[in-house]
Amino acid sequence: MVQRKDKRLVYVNYDLLEEVAKASRNRGETITKFLEESLVQALKVTKAGYDLKQLGDFFEVLYAQRILGGVFVPLEVLNFLTNTALKDDKTSLAKVWFENGTWHGRYLKERFGDPVKSLGTFLEVSRWDLSEVEVKRVGTTIRVRCISAVLSEEATHLLSQFIEGIMQGFDCKLQKCDLLKGMIVMEFTH
Amino acid sequence: MESSAVRRKTLVAREDLVNRVAEIAKGQGCSLFELVNDLFRLAIVSDKLNFSLRQVVVDRKVVEVAKSSGFVLGLERLWYEMADLAYKKDKRGALKSWFDSGVWFGSRYATSGNSSSFDQFKSDLIAFTWNAPEFEFNLVKNTVFVKVTSPRFTEAYTFLFSSFIVGALDSFGYQLISEEVSRGIIRLEAQRSVVE
Numbered sequence: 001m002v003q004r005k006d007k008r009l010v011y012v013n014y015d016l017l018e019e020v021a022k023a024s025r026n027r028g029e030t031i032t033k034f035l036e037e038s039l040v041q042a043l044k045v046t047k048a049g050y051d052l053k054q055l056g057d058f059f060e061v062l063y064a065q066r067i068l069g070g071v072f073v074p075l076e077v078l079n080f081l082t083n084t085a086l087k088d089d090k091t092s093l094a095k096v097w098f099e100n101g102t103w104h105g106r107y108l109k110e111r112f113g114d115p116v117k118s119l120g121t122f123l124e125v126s127r128w129d130l131s132e133v134e135v136k137r138v139g140t141t142i143r144v145r146c147i148s149a150v151l152s153e154e155a156t157h158l159l160s161q162f163i164e165g166i167m168q169g170f171d172c173k174l175q176k177c178d179l180l181k182g183m184i185v186m187e188f189t190h
Numbered sequence: 191m192e193s194s195a196v197r198r199k200t201l202v203a204r205e206d207l208v209n210r211v212a213e214i215a216k217g218q219g220c221s222l223f224e225l226v227n228d229l230f231r232l233a234i235v236s237d238k239l240n241f242s243l244r245q246v247v248v249d250r251k252v253v254e255v256a257k258s259s260g261f262v263l264g265l266e267r268l269w270y271e272m273a274d275l276a277y278k279k280d281k282r283g284a285l286k287s288w289f290d291s292g293v294w295f296g297s298r299y300a301t302s303g304n305s306s307s308f309d310q311f312k313s314d315l316i317a318f319t320w321n322a323p324e325f326e327f328n329l330v331k332n333t334v335f336v337k338v339t340s341p342r343f344t345e346a347y348t349f350l351f352s353s354f355i356v357g358a359l360d361s362f363g364y365q366l367i368s369e370e371v372s373r374g375i376i377r378l379e380a381q382r383s384v385v386e
Binding site: 004006008009010011012013014016017019020022023026027029030032034035036037039040042044045048050053054056057058059060062063065066069070071072073074075076077080081082084085087088093096097100103125126127128129162 | 196197198199200201203204206207208209210211214222223224225226227228229231232233234235236237239241242244246247249250251253254256257259260261262263264265266267268269271273275276279283284287288290291294295309318319320321324342350354355367372
């Protein structure tokens with residue numbers, strides 16, 4: 001396999017080459033340089049313990065977040081904002097979360113071929129206060145399950161409103177909703 | 191697993207790199223061919239979004255650091271609306287909450303014992319604040335100048351974010367000596383006393 005002393009041949013899928021050539025041209029690199037840079041990044045990805053396939057989904061969702069105006073906020077601050085903003089007026093804040101969810105859902109529906117899958121990745125990428133996220137199709141039903149040991153009752157309710165909004169953006173209707181502090185189980189149908 | 195019927199072409203690359211990635215593929219139970227194709231697919235997706243594969247990896251790291259720093263990622267519009275509501279209902283409490291979070295965030299770096307902790311703090315905070323097109327930290331001797339500009343910040347969010355930065359600087363021993371904050375604009379000057 002060794003072509004020269006310090007070079008080695010690598011097989012690649014022929015069908016990918018045209019797009020790879022285009023991508024390398026966009027970067028002003030030869031295909032060889034582009035391949036080597038990709039290999040270097042693969043080493044970094046593996047060293048950091050990331051999965052290459054998941055990294056693609058992750059990046060698309062992160063990109064969507066940039067487009068939608070995603071912002072990092074300290075969790076403690078978010079909890080404070082939630083509790084303070086909720087004082088005396090729970091309904092209007094829940095409405096704000098629902099409306100933002102709907103807006104987000106519309107974008108995910110347009111942007112991703114499988115918006116339901118993207119919702120799962122979106123929740124995993126953005127809500128680290130959730131220890132478990134499950135979004136799956138069971139027949140015609142879409143089941144969303146989120147678990148968190150640190151989410152307050154109010155924050156759980158607001159997140160459920162946000163998810164309901166997103167699903168409405170996907171044109172799905174809520175069929176069942178079980179909420180407990182730190183636990184959301186919702187079912188939707190098209 | 192990629193079908194053996196897939197048409198293949200050969201490229202050449204540095205042997206040491208290929209060998210290391212081949213080891214990774216083996217460890218993951220796949221072939222080098224499959225791993226390279228996955229890499230190329232990711233590179234193609236990122237190129238279509240005008241990002242390099244390197245940037246994808248950097249962004250993944252930013253999110254990881256944000257996560258370990260206690261940040262959550264959410265919609266700007268939603269956060270701003272909540273910040274406005276909280277600021278209106280309890281201005282002092284909201285400012286304190288952001289200040290305290292800033293102290294906590296800054297302390298993670300300040301107490302690390304690393305000589306480049308302030309640089310790391312700056313770099314991470316700027317990376318997290320991608321919603322501000324202008325974010326500069328300039329250190330001149332024992333004085334730090336901070337400049338943040340974002341036309342999208344609401345008035346409340348600007349004051350709250352400013353409080354966060356002041357808290358973070360406080361954890362490094364910098365005391366505020368001048369402050370100019372108005373909607374979308376933060377200009378801070380803070381000084382650290384030097385022990386002779």
